[in-house]
Amino acid sequence: MKKYIFKFIISLSVLIVAVSCGNSEGNSKETGGNGAKSDSTANNGGTQVSLAQFEGSDMELGKMQENTFPVTVDATGMIDVPPENKAIISSFADGYVKETPLLIGDQVKKGQFLVSLENPDYVQMQQDYLDAMEQMKYLKSEYDRQKALIEENITSEKNYLKAESEYKRNLSKYQSMRKKLQMLNLNPKAVENGTISSVIRIYAPIAGSITEMNINKGMYVSAADELMRIIDTDHLHLELNVFEKDVMKLKKGQEIRFSIPEASTDTIEGEVHLVGTSISEEKRTVKVHGHFKDEDKKTRFATGMFVEAEIITDQKNAKALPTQSIVSLDDTDYVLVLQKKTDSSYVFKRREVMTGNAFNGFTIIKNTSDFKNNDQFLTKGAFPLIKEE
Template sequence: MKNLYILLFTLVITACGNDKTNDTEVVKTETDSNDITVTKTQFESEKMVFGTLSEFDFSESIKVNGMIDVPPQNKSSVSTFIGGYITKTPLLIGDQVKKGELLVTLQNPEYVEIQQNYLEVAEQLNYLKSEFNRQKTLFDEEITSEKNYLKAESLYKSNLAHYNGLRKKLQMMNISPKRVEQGQISSSINLYAPIEGYVTKVNVSNGSFVSPSDVIMEIVDTDHIHLELSVFEKDIMKVKKGQKIRFKIPEASNETFGAEVHLVGTTINDKNRQVQVHGHVDNEKDNFIVGMFVEAEIISESARKMGLPKEALITLEDGSYVLVLVEEKDNTIYLEKIELNIGRTSEDAVEILNPEDLKNKQILIEGLGMLLSDSE
């Protein structure tokens, strides 16, 4: 009897162990299954859509940074040739100005002295010219000596050079020499806008003294906005004129803008080993401001490859998958999970390196939200 009890007890333990093993195998089989079922009601309510592999544009790009800028000829720093005190400055930062519009008025007694000197030289020039012509006539008739003739010629030409120099100086000061010759002497001068654009800097106020080395204000013409990008030495050989550029202004907008490589620098900055690349913006009418920081991608290579929209992917710890249609039966849609080999990516799509596994298959490309939440 003792041996019989021992045998029965051993059989019970063994049977319990087999039940646990079978339960584990069932759970494992369900967990490892790649089959997913969806009812037609769920399919329609989640707005699921089937699609197939298609061609997308995939590109290799070089990530760079830079800024919005304008060409040198579209930017002007206003200064004076002769120092003076500001008596009128009607403009503020942001004001639009036309070429030739009054910017500031300066005053200085030195302006009066220059005009006086010019007027004196102009009056003396008439006498010296007359004397030169008289001595020339006398010399030609052998009435006067060559010495007197050469002296008169020297005085006249020296005074003429002085006259022309002062005349040019007045013109640079925006003072009319003709008005000065008529006796109209002014103690102030005006500075006018050399280009059309917007005032971006004003460094003076009424009463302040400015010297020729001081920048009074800055004007920028924004009609031709461009990109100034910095490309590292290791990438510069991939950059060519005509390549497309995608860029964003991260501090101002999430929108992506387009541009094109126009010029590639030929020298490397010794400090940071970078080369300047100049790009033309596709739409210069966008609301860009000079000096904005940009993050850009220069498209160095582009090709059309087979791919899928990013929304079609299921990303798990062990890889990326898609769901393909197996069959529709009764009110149920049977799906199968297939692993993907991923290549290049774009903003909207991914390249599929194993397209033969998905050939002629219906792929679930929209409405995966419910399935993804269930898998989580």
């Protein structure tokens, strides 16, 4: 009898040990193998975060709050300068390029030498000027003589009118040729003193930098050719295009926020200076001229840069959440809403949200009716948790 009792006790002990080991293994799987709770686990469709993880990751809770958001009009355009700050350099006469010491990017001052051209025709123009000047001296003398004679009734009116006509016609020729020499930067006084040159020099009409250079030494150019371009970047501005439907919302002084998508993600501030008064028939847009608020930032830009801009026309109040609390997955936006809080953990539920405009770190939530006023959201640290679900 004692023998059977002993065998029963042994069998019962083995069974208890086996059950105990099984429970231990199951607990090990739930706690990550070391008996401690996992920092983030699924709990009834939610995400559980331990107090240690919440505090160690600097997570924060917050409620949806009402913020002020700007009402904006979208626009695109470019960095530009006024027409008076652009110069296309060309010549008033044909010629061969003799000298051009500049390269693209060089800075020039107003009146600085740019290029010289050479042509035998310049010599002939100066000779024609001298001939007209000498002819004028004789005709002026004859005109004065005939005028004196007609006053004394000594000569006929016909002779007087002929002398007057020839003198005035030659005077006109002399003055026009003198002006041509001045336009070619040839000094008429020097020509009159016998200094004749086959070379003309072209000078910068404005200060700025060389942006285009279309000539080489020895190249033949005509008066219609564009030799080079100069742009003065001291007056950079925004030249924006706004669609016709938004024109009535615009006025001088409104704030502009813009960026250069191809070069930087920084947002730069400006303001509306002028609003166009005509609509482009092709694109149905109006031109808006804007100025930089921070003049020092203009040095970072070049003319022709494409910009994307928003013009703030009004403001509105709307309920919003911090932008960092919203995570986008597969074109859908989500947030984490607190379901339950215990002494050792937080349990969050992932919820879909419909978002609007973002401003100053906050994003408008359109479907606010889907949430309660006292709902708390994970406003910091939601990204890794939503990615894990």
